[in-house]
Amino acid sequence: MESNWLSRLKDLNQERIVLVVAVLIFATASVALPGFFSAPNLISIVRSISVLGILALGMSVVVIGRGIDLSMVAIMAMSVAWYLQLLGDGMADHTALLLVFAGVLAIGLLNGFLVAYADVPAIFVTLASGSFVFGYVRSQLISSDAVPVPEGHWIAMLGGLRFASIPIEVFLFAILSGAMFLFLRYTKWGRYVYYAGDNPIAARNVGMPVRPMLVLRYVVSALTAFTAGLLTAASLHSINTRVVNSTLLYDIVLVTVIGGIGLSGGKGGVRNVLVGAALIGIMLNAMTIVDIPLLYQNLIKSTILLLAIIMDGLLNPRDEQTAQQGDI
Amino acid sequence: MNPVVKMEQITKNYRSVPAVKNVDFDIAEGEIHALLGENGAGKSTLTKVMAGVVSPTSGKLTYLGKEVQFASPNQALHAGIAMVFQETSLVPSMTVAQNLYLGSENFLNRLRGTYISAQQFLQSLNFAVDPTAMVETLGAAKRQMVEIARAVHHKAKVIIFDEPTATLTPEEKRHFFALLRRLKADGVSIVFISHALEEALQISDRITILRDGEKVASGPTSEFDRETIIAAMVGRTLSGEIYRHRDETQLRKPGRKVLSVQDISMGAMVRNTAFSVFEGQITGVFGLIGSGRTETFKIVAGIDKRDFLRGGTITLDDKPVRYYTPAEAVRDGIVYVTEDRKSEGIFETMSIGENLFGGLLAADKEDGFVIRTSDIRALAEEWGKRLNIKTINAEAQVVELSGGNQQKVVIGKGLVQKPRIVIFDEPTRGVDVAAIAEIHQIINELADAGLAVVMVSSYLPEILNLSDRILVCRQGRIVEELSPAEATEEKIMYAAVH
Numbered sequence: 001m002e003s004n005w006l007s008r009l010k011d012l013n014q015e016r017i018v019l020v021v022a023v024l025i026f027a028t029a030s031v032a033l034p035g036f037f038s039a040p041n042l043i044s045i046v047r048s049i050s051v052l053g054i055l056a057l058g059m060s061v062v063v064i065g066r067g068i069d070l071s072m073v074a075i076m077a078m079s080v081a082w083y084l085q086l087l088g089d090g091m092a093d094h095t096a097l098l099l100v101f102a103g104v105l106a107i108g109l110l111n112g113f114l115v116a117y118a119d120v121p122a123i124f125v126t127l128a129s130g131s132f133v134f135g136y137v138r139s140q141l142i143s144s145d146a147v148p149v150p151e152g153h154w155i156a157m158l159g160g161l162r163f164a165s166i167p168i169e170v171f172l173f174a175i176l177s178g179a180m181f182l183f184l185r186y187t188k189w190g191r192y193v194y195y196a197g198d199n200p201i202a203a204r205n206v207g208m209p210v211r212p213m214l215v216l217r218y219v220v221s222a223l224t225a226f227t228a229g230l231l232t233a234a235s236l237h238s239i240n241t242r243v244v245n246s247t248l249l250y251d252i253v254l255v256t257v258i259g260g261i262g263l264s265g266g267k268g269g270v271r272n273v274l275v276g277a278a279l280i281g282i283m284l285n286a287m288t289i290v291d292i293p294l295l296y297q298n299l300i301k302s303t304i305l306l307l308a309i310i311m312d313g314l315l316n317p318r319d320e321q322t323a324q325q326g327d328i
Numbered sequence: 329m330n331p332v333v334k335m336e337q338i339t340k341n342y343r344s345v346p347a348v349k350n351v352d353f354d355i356a357e358g359e360i361h362a363l364l365g366e367n368g369a370g371k372s373t374l375t376k377v378m379a380g381v382v383s384p385t386s387g388k389l390t391y392l393g394k395e396v397q398f399a400s401p402n403q404a405l406h407a408g409i410a411m412v413f414q415e416t417s418l419v420p421s422m423t424v425a426q427n428l429y430l431g432s433e434n435f436l437n438r439l440r441g442t443y444i445s446a447q448q449f450l451q452s453l454n455f456a457v458d459p460t461a462m463v464e465t466l467g468a469a470k471r472q473m474v475e476i477a478r479a480v481h482h483k484a485k486v487i488i489f490d491e492p493t494a495t496l497t498p499e500e501k502r503h504f505f506a507l508l509r510r511l512k513a514d515g516v517s518i519v520f521i522s523h524a525l526e527e528a529l530q531i532s533d534r535i536t537i538l539r540d541g542e543k544v545a546s547g548p549t550s551e552f553d554r555e556t557i558i559a560a561m562v563g564r565t566l567s568g569e570i571y572r573h574r575d576e577t578q579l580r581k582p583g584r585k586v587l588s589v590q591d592i593s594m595g596a597m598v599r600n601t602a603f604s605v606f607e608g609q610i611t612g613v614f615g616l617i618g619s620g621r622t623e624t625f626k627i628v629a630g631i632d633k634r635d636f637l638r639g640g641t642i643t644l645d646d647k648p649v650r651y652y653t654p655a656e657a658v659r660d661g662i663v664y665v666t667e668d669r670k671s672e673g674i675f676e677t678m679s680i681g682e683n684l685f686g687g688l689l690a691a692d693k694e695d696g697f698v699i700r701t702s703d704i705r706a707l708a709e710e711w712g713k714r715l716n717i718k719t720i721n722a723e724a725q726v727v728e729l730s731g732g733n734q735q736k737v738v739i740g741k742g743l744v745q746k747p748r749i750v751i752f753d754e755p756t757r758g759v760d761v762a763a764i765a766e767i768h769q770i771i772n773e774l775a776d777a778g779l780a781v782v783m784v785s786s787y788l789p790e791i792l793n794l795s796d797r798i799l800v801c802r803q804g805r806i807v808e809e810l811s812p813a814e815a816t817e818e819k820i821m822y823a824a825v826h
Contacts, residue, residue: 186699188689195686198675205631205672206741207658207690266677 014260014311015272022279029286036289043166047235049255049281050173051228052248056255056273057180058224063256064184065217066197066265067115067122071107071130072225073249078137079104080229080239084147093153101226107133108222112215126218134244148238159234169231176227181270189213197265247298254301255280258308330393332357332517333378333409333486338387340373342758347373348541350387355486360508360518362532362549364525366561366616366786370541371521375488378519379411380404392485402431410484412475412492420464424450424457424474428481453477454503476504480511487511488519491618493527505531523616523825525557537561555818558825562788562817576813580796583607586780587628587662587749592640594632597623599804600640605749605782610775612795613784613806614820620804621784622667625751629664630657658691661748665739667757667784673738676727680717681708683726683737684744691745711740716766732763739770750774751782756790768794788817800824 030037055072062069079100086096107129114125138145149156161168184190192213195203204210233239259276261268280301287297331354338351348370355361363371376382378389380398389396391407398404401411418427425439425446446459455473463471472492479487493501508518508531522528528535529549536546537560545552545560587605592598598620605611615621626632627642630651634640641648644660651657654664666673675683681704688707689699708722715736719729726737735755742750752771756764771794775781785791791798798815800808800823808823 185701188697188699191685191689191699194678194682195675195689198677199672201672202666202675203686203690205629205654205664205666206687207653207655207745208686209653209655266675 014258014308015268015275017311018258018260018279019275022275022282025279025286026282029282029289033286033289036286039165041285041289043170045281045285046170047167048285049277050167050169051231051235052251052255052280053173053273053277054169054176054224054228054231055248055252056277057176057270058221058228059252059256060261060268060270060273061180061184061193062122062217062221063261063263064197064265064268065193065214066200067214067217068126068253068263069111069218069221070123070126070249071111071133072126072221072252073246074130074133074244075104075107075222076225076229076232077239077241077243078133079226080233081147081241082137082141084149084233084239085142087150087153088147104222104226105219108219109215111222112218115218116211116214130244134241138241142241145242146238146240149233155230155234156237158231159237167235169235172227172231176224177270177274184269189216193217194266197267199266247301250305251280251301254305254308257312258304260312262312263309264312330357331355331390332392334390335374335378336388336390338374338377338389339385340370340377340382341385346385346541348377348538351538351541351543353378353536353543355517355519357485357517358512358515359534360512360520360532362520362522362528362535363538364522364528364535364557364561365538366788369538369561371538372490373541374538375411375490375519375521378404378486379409379488381411405431405482405484408483408485409488410479410482410486411488411490412472412479413490418463418471418474418478420462422463423459424461424463424466425459427463427474428459428478430478449481450477453480453507473500476507480507484516486517486519488521490521491523492520493522493524501527525554525825528557529554558818558821562821574812576811579812580609580775582609582797583778583780586645588643589624589628590641590643591638592624592627592634592642593638594623594627594634597804598627598634601801601805602640603799603806603809605780607748607780608775608778609796610771610781610783610794612791612798612812613782613801614786614788614791614798614824615784615801616786616824619801619824621786621801622753623804624801624806625664625753625782625784628657629662629751630654631664655690658745658747661746662751663742663745663747663749664751665742665753665755667754669734669738673741674726674734677725679704679708679723680712680719680726680729680737680740681705681722684708684711684740687741687744707744711744715740715770730760730763732759732767735759735763735767736770739767743774747779749780749782751784753784754786755783756785756787764790788820791820792817 035041055076058072059069082103083096083100086099087093111126111129114120115122158168163171184193192203192208195208196210196213200210229239255276256273257263257276258279259268259272259274261272284297287300333355335351335353338348338353339346340348351370351374353374363375365371373382377384380401380403383397391409396407398407419430422430425442428446428449429442443459450457450459455477457466457470457473463474466474476489476492493504511518520528520532529552532549534547535549535552535557537544537557539561584607585604586607589604590602591600593600601620601624613621613625623632627634631654633652643649649660675686684707685704705722711717712719717733717736717740719733726734729737739755755767755771759767768790771781771783775796783790783794792812792815795812798810798812798820799806800810800820802824810819
């Protein structure tokens with residue numbers, strides 16, 4: 001009986017609640033705020049969540065598999081900073097790109113290897129590797145906090161690219177979302193993410209390659225971070241490595257968790273990322289128009305994150321009674 | 329004499345499956361009361377109710393003449409009921425002395441003072457344990473001693489020992505029994521759970537025997553002997569489980585030998601065990617908890633790894649194999665159906681179809697990299713019918729199913745992999761009676777279809793009714809092989825207890 005009741009509550013799940021809240025805020029803001037419901041502002045909303053959304057796509061693959069990647073922002077900023085520095089130093093474009101790509105791959109592999117084979121908790125591995133990437137690149141490979149994009153480089157062109165007056169990163173976010181959706185839902189490896197996230201021991205016992213797949217997820221999140229970094233550089237014509245110490249990382253977790261991707265793993269998908277990104281995008285934009293100071297915006301965001309995590313815990317409890325079931 | 333603890337009509341359900349049913353139990357001051365029964369008979373649950381670890385579904389618990397309800401083990405402990413667990417509940421990263429005084433430290437405590445008093449205390453118990461040693465560096469026996477010392481230190485009026493002697497050496501056992509007698513002389517009441525019948529007969533004043541969650545016998549120890557205890561432990565008349573004797577001709581003949589295990593070892597759990605498995609019959613494996621039965625077959629299925637040096641050999645079709653992951657075993661056609669479906673069998677937030685599909689994906693029987701979601705529904709429909717899995721709707725999460733249906737999902741998840749060898753570990757644990765019969769039929773059909781079936785169980789009627797040959801596991805090795813034609817519950821239990 002109790003479990004039926006629970007399942008009905010799950011039908012009224014976080015994703016739907018968040019979607020309803022997002023629509024409500026959108027409607028209220030459209031009516032109450034002058035200039036909110038206008039083409040330029042709507043485009044700016046979508047644009048503002050594109051990079052965040054792409055990062056959240058990478059994070060979601062890891063979180064569905066019952067992990068977390070705290071090194072994403074460091075990888076995003078430092079890989080692109082290093083790339084731009086190499087270009088500035090006169091290295092050929094393809095050599096530089098290849099070198100940086102190899103570096104990103106190596107960090108993803110290292111994260112995955114330490115989590116999968118050395119059994120170190122993901123939160124510590126990625127916290128450490130993120131700090132390492134930031135420290136090493138900042139001290140050894142680049143010479144200033146912000147590295148500009150060279151004149152006339154393809155990244156600079158990318159930033160100016162528009163289709164039907166919609167910036168290119170919006171399309172990229174859409175394409176990556178579609179690709180991630182197909183991967184998670186219709187490929188074998190994508191499905192493995194869910195099985196391993198739901199019950200890693202059962203997944204191993206049934207004969208799934210749990211550990212190699214774990215490594216794959218951290219590689220995916222590292223590569224997504226690199227992509228997001230390139231897009232950031234494209235729209236700003238430079239990359240500022242100080243972003244590593246900003247709240248961006250928490251925004252990624254916020255977007256991922258608030259849409260209903262449970263931190264306990266095995267649940268959610270691209271749709272949840274989109275819903276989460278929509279809510280955060282609309283909310284931040286509205287708050288900016290109302291002119292709420294940044295400090296208060298952070299306060300509001302953190303409250304929402306806390307609420308989302310509490311809700312996640314309530315909807316997906318670790319039930320002591322059922323855990324003891326076999327122990328008579 | 330007034331009983332210290334009196335339990336009346338205690339019932340405890342786990343997910344509506346009763347673990348103990350209407351049991352009366354009491355213990356007098358200064359009495360050693362042995363609680364005996366097979367695995368799953370409800371001994372641990374009954375004592376956990378007494379110690380406040382679980383709360384009873386119904387029934388009355390009276391302690392020192394007052395009705396009580398313990399909300400937590402801590403409350404029970406402060407009231408004077410201590411439980412020494414099978415799996416020790418010590419903090420590994422603390423020293424012995426810190427563990428002894430855990431929860432009862434002075435607000436300001438000096439380590440040196442703690443060590444000195446712990447030293448004196450342990451000596452008074454005749455336990456050779458260094459109070460400054462970290463618990464994680466101790467062996468199982470010494471940890472057990474610390475547990476016991478802790479219960480004694482709490483000046484408990486009632487101490488429950490759950491399998492206290494399993495890890496002790498004979499010498500340590502002597503000390504332990506001397507300690508029990510001393511506690512008894514001091515007026516402490518002791519509940520003693522054990523598989524070792526001789527110990528129970530030797531030390532206890534009274535014996536109570538549970539079977540399938542119900543009390544079947546109780547009385548002064550002088551009224552019992554080994555035979556009567558075993559008879560009470562195993563003789564059952566469970567509905568639908570009519571024991572039918574089969575003679576040699578009714579047993580399946582062994583087919584080709586597919587699996588041969590020679591002298592495999594893994595730490596202290598599996599010691600030089602050897603056996604073979606044949607096609608077209610059911611090999612029943614009986615063993616009590618801690619006998620290494622599960623570990624032995626987890627090695628075969630690639631889940632646990634046997635010792636690298638002197639780990640023995642496993643040959644599959646006359647070819648030596650050594651698996652490092654279950655995936656390799658699955659590819660070779662070996663499937664293990666776990667005894668613990670909750671933590672290592674089911675994907676609980678997923679549907680039946682997705683659970684079954686997981687098996688198919690992992691076995692690489694699904695061609696290609698791309699998945700058709702219609703396959704998942706088809707699979708759920710096909711196997712739902714074949715295994716008679718009952719559910720309200722196809723999208724229901726497996727966690728919402730009953731134990732029996734969950735178990736069928738776990739079995740189905742293995743069978744979609746088209747195995748040649750299926751290992752069932754406690755296939756009917758926590759399963760309702762109707763589903764037990766269905767699962768037994770599935771197991772029989774597999775053997776009839778020519779598969780090599782292994783069934784590990786601590787449920788004797790299951791072993792006797794299904795097996796075509798019976799292996800008995802004790803202390804990490806297969807110690808005896810019996811034919812069901814001549815085996816009786818008593819004979820098997822004799823081989824399994826020590």
